[in-house]
Amino acid sequence: xxxxxxxxxxxxxxxxxxxxxxxVVKNLMPEIDIAFPIGKPNTLKAIQxxxxxxxxxxxxxxxxxxxxxxxxxxxxxxxxxEAFIKTVAHQFQFDSLRVDSAGWACxxxxx
Numbered sequence: 001x002x003x004x005x006x007x008x009x010x011x012x013x014x015x016x017x018x019x020x021x022x023x024v025v026k027n028l029m030p031e032i033d034i035a036f037p038i039g040k041p042n043t044l045k046a047i048q049x050x051x052x053x054x055x056x057x058x059x060x061x062x063x064x065x066x067x068x069x070x071x072x073x074x075x076x077x078x079x080x081x082e083a084f085i086k087t088v089a090h091q092f093q094f095d096s097l098r099v100d101s102a103g104w105a106c107x108x109x110x111x
Contacts, residue, residue: 035076037073037076045085048099056094063092
């Protein structure tokens, strides 16, 4: 029997990134490169772009989201910088993505 799983993740959590690395590469070795960044970014824009990318192209959107996480946790990039996010989006030909307004989470979760 096949089961469908939903992976919830957070850009600010190194453990989420480590789990994703293991799942993506299917390599259960404990050595995962993580460069702890200075401070915590505001990940709202990264989340919004990831959702928009996944809605536009589900599989490529997942790779896009993983790339943002890798840029943050391995390369130390600031994923709260919308210009940086757009640069990564451009690499995936997501130049025309439309992101939801900041209230998307409150609308969905009824805050």
